[in-house]
Amino acid sequence: MAGPRDHRVLLPIDVLGGxxxxxxxxxxxxxxxIVLLGYRELPDQVGTDQARDQYGERAHTDxxxxxxxxxxxxxxxxxxxxxxxxxxxxxxERVAVEERCDAVLVLNxxxxxxxxxxxxxxxxxxxxxxxxxxxxxxxxxxxxxxxxVVDESNREHGRTLLETxxxxxxxxxVDRDRIDTALVxxxxxxxxxxxxxxxxxxxxxxxxxxxxxxxxxRDRAKTLAKGTVDPVLVIRGExxxxxxxxxxxxHDAVEEEP
Numbered sequence: 001m002a003g004p005r006d007h008r009v010l011l012p013i014d015v016l017g018g019x020x021x022x023x024x025x026x027x028x029x030x031x032x033x034i035v036l037l038g039y040r041e042l043p044d045q046v047g048t049d050q051a052r053d054q055y056g057e058r059a060h061t062d063x064x065x066x067x068x069x070x071x072x073x074x075x076x077x078x079x080x081x082x083x084x085x086x087x088x089x090x091x092x093e094r095v096a097v098e099e100r101c102d103a104v105l106v107l108n109x110x111x112x113x114x115x116x117x118x119x120x121x122x123x124x125x126x127x128x129x130x131x132x133x134x135x136x137x138x139x140x141x142x143x144x145x146x147x148x149v150v151d152e153s154n155r156e157h158g159r160t161l162l163e164t165x166x167x168x169x170x171x172x173x174v175d176r177d178r179i180d181t182a183l184v185x186x187x188x189x190x191x192x193x194x195x196x197x198x199x200x201x202x203x204x205x206x207x208x209x210x211x212x213x214x215x216x217x218r219d220r221a222k223t224l225a226k227g228t229v230d231p232v233l234v235i236r237g238e239x240x241x242x243x244x245x246x247x248x249x250x251h252d253a254v255e256e257e258p
Contacts, residue, residue, distance in 0.1 A: 007135045008033045008077075009233070010101040012092050015062040015082075016040045016055055024113035025105070025231055026073045028202070031138040033077035034070055035099045038063035041088040051084040074139075096236065102132055106232040113231075116144045117200035119193045120165060127168050129206060129235055134172025136233075144169065145180040147196050149189040158183045197230060204233045 009029060013019050015038040038059055042051050063080050070078045079099065085091040096104060118133055120126070133144060146165040150158035162181040170176050184192045197203045 007103075007132050008035055008099060008101045010035045010037055010092065010096045010099065010104045011107070012037045012039055012088070012104070013063075013066065013107070014039060014041075015059045015066075019107065021066060021069070021107065022111070022113075022231075024111070024201075025107070026069055026075075028113050028140055028142065029105070029136065030070065030073040030075045031140070032075075032135055033079075034075055035079045035081065035095070035101055036063060036066055036070070037092065037095050038066075038080065038082045039088055039091060040084050042084060042086055044086055048084040048086070055084075056082070101236065103233050103235045106234065108231050113201045114142060115200045116142055116202045116204060117193075117197050118144060118146050118165075118204040119189075119196075119206075120146055120148045120161060121189075121206055122161070125206070125235075126161070126165055129204075130165060130168035131172055132235060133204060134169055134174050137172075137174050137178070142202075143178045143180065144174070145182055145196075145200065147182045147184070147193065149184045149187065149192045152185045155183065155185055158185075200230065202231050202233065204235065206235045 009032050011021070011029075011034055013021065013036060017040070040051060040055065040059065042048065059082055063082055067078050067080050081095060081099075083091050083095070092104060095101075116133070116136070118129065120129070136142075137144060146162050146169075148158050148162055162183060166176065166179050166181060169179055182196060184196075193203070193205070
């Protein structure tokens with residue numbers, strides 16, 4: 001079980017594409033060790049060495065500026081990596097494993113960040129999710145709601161799950177007055193989560209399979225990320241991939257460490 005300070009969040013940023021990190025996100029994630037992954041996805045016909053030579057200095061400068069922003073907000077552990085790649089999602093997955101990141105933050109606009117919705121699929125790694133959320137809430141005034149969708153016949157189990165989630169988060173030091181729960185019976189889980197997310201500023205979801213790439217591209221998070229204007233934090237789980245998929249993307253990515 002990881003301790004609160006062991007959690008790390010991977011934050012991919014298209015530094016040359018003008019992508020910015022909202023100030024509200026910087027402030028909210030200041031208590032969590034951050035890996036800033038500056039990346040640029042290239043067409044197949046453009047070589048990574050060519051891109052590095054042409055854009056590397058500018059990308060370094062932009063990434064270091066963002067590094068300084070996080071440090072100024074009080075983040076004591078900020079790592080930066082710069083990658084030119086032909087497959088950004090393979091690279092995200094590889095770097096998340098190499099840097100032992102617990103979660104990946106999908107950026108969306110965040111003009112206000114006051115409340116967090118944590119969508120639970122079940123009791124798998126519930127304690128782990130609670131400790132990561134507790135780390136995120138440290139030093140903030142953010143409120144959190146645990147959200148779960150069940151079949152009508154499983155209401156009692158759903159209530160128990162949510163009560164356990166509250167207990168686990170309270171153990172991390174979060175005041176129970178800041179924690180709420182919501183149980184919804186029946187309906188599409190994705191639709192229900194999107195409806196609930198409309199009333200919150202940050203959505204936290206668990207990875208449904210051991211692959212960031214698969215989750216972002218083909219699973220529920222793709223719909224969730226596109227269906228909400230809020231940032232989406234994808235919690236990877238306690239495992240690291242052991243099937244060799246994590247190494248993909250290392251072949252065509254040219255990486256520099258600022």
